């Protein structure tokens with residue numbers, strides 16, 4: 001079974017159980033400063049898990065692109081990836097454990113769908129902690145379906161609890177499904193969740209009943225939801241009986257090309273295999289980030305941009321190890337685009353951006369990599385001669401600042417030499433440098449709690465800005481990207497030249513005028529075709545006939561949008577543009593605040 005067949009079977013199975021098929025969202029979250037990327041299918045659905053009605057109903061199913069870099073060190077084994085596709089089915093306060101588990105079982109084992117041998121299936125459930133009891137209900141349901149007690153494992157929170165996706169939000173106990181690869185167990189304690197690779201987790205049913213608050217409490221949600229996630233790459237790997245996800249059709253052409261390009265691979269086969277897998281994984285992820293429909297993330301030094309830079313640079317470093325020559329990043333991205341464009345047409349649409357950005361970043365890094373490596377070798381030799389085991393934060397910062405070595409890469413190089421890096425010292429040097437260069441942008445890694453109100457107001461301001469730009473510059477001034485933190489909005493749009501001070505003043509005046517009129521913001525649900533017919537701006541592709549939400553600000557603006565928004569424009573305060581600059585060729589960027 002191919003990935004194409006799996007996606008289609010999954011969606012049609014859940015459609016047959018009354019689920020509406022909805023489009024997956026962008027990899028770049030629009031209005032959530034608590035995460036840098038969409039990390040799970042639940043992430044774009046958070047408002048609905050919290051109780052807001054979804055326009056398509058209470059039962060949904062989709063395929064969601066996800067990026068997770070938390071396990072980046074594990075990439076290179078058979079199953080870990082930084083980008084993956086997640087199939088999901090959702091109950092928004094509708095069905096719960098009984099149906100969710102029974103359908104998972106049916107889809108996995110029915111010959112009409114995946115046809116896994118039930119004997120290869122093991123499951124885990126939550127063992128209970130604090131005020132949340134052991135999940136006896138799920139245990140009983142699995143038993144009733146024929147899974148024997150010895151293949152049902154009750155495990156602690158670190159295994160069987162999911163969420164929230166950011167710092168706060170919906171979460172709950174889960175039950176996970178594993179396929180036994182039939183490899184020998186690594187020891188008597190080997191069980192699902194063990195990292196030896198005998199059991200591969202392919203699906204997770206989360207029972208989202210709690211909301212984690214900013215002060216760390218778990219409060220019951222208004223409604224009990226189901227959030228499930230099945231990994232496409234891992235599942236087809238198991239269905240095809242492959243030894244790793246890299247041997248499925250999703251990676252095979254990429255791996256073949258990497259092997260061809262590897263001119264001087266080291267003798268150790270395991271090292272070569274790991275390096276080739278890392279290159280394939282990282283460049284596939286970089287391609288999807290650069291080719292995202294929302295756009296706007298380029299290699300850089302902060303937040304999501306930094307994650308992207310780190311992926312590309314790590315790939316370059318491993319390419320060097322294998323003797324892969326310059327220009328490989330673009331060459332590999334071409335294969336990724338060709339392999340996926342029938343499923344993700346945005347990759348084709350953005351292919352020029354993808355190829356150019358990769359080529360530029362590869363070249364940029366090439367220029368300093370060799371001298372940086374020399375510098376590193378010199379320092380590590382000196383440290384070792386003096387019996388020292390730690391690289392100072394200042395040195396790590398110099399490697400970062402002068403040679404473009406991501407901190408994590410320095411840490412990796414250091415650990416290969418038996419050295420550690422003073423992370424706190426690096427952070428200090430980084431902060432000092434930031435203060436000195438008076439960087440306006442903030443690295444919002446985490447620790448941000450409920451800044452909901454501030455971001456909602458800025459989001460509404462973004463709609464007014466979009467419309468005002470079209471009035472002042474013309475209808476070509478269309479949104480290319482948007483990024484909101486609690487402090488400011490950032491908006492990218494198509495426009496060929498620098499805006500004049502008069503144009504900026506006029507845009508600001510129009511937005512403030514609409515705020516002054518205190519327009520009411522209304523929300524309606526309709527099909528995407530109706531929305532377009534009413535003249536709503538619809539930026540992202542939706543399936544034919546898909547129900548969407550349309551936000552209207554008085555007689556001023558109308559956009560297809562997931563929300564949330566304020567009730568009136570009067571709540572926004574004073575709108576002020578701080579900066580207008582180039583974002584990329586033909587695209588301008590505005591940074592603005594509400595005072």
Ligand code: SER
Pocket residue numbers: 039040041042088162204205206227228229230
């Ligand atoms: N949110 C859960 C996960 O990512 C299930 O979709 O595993």
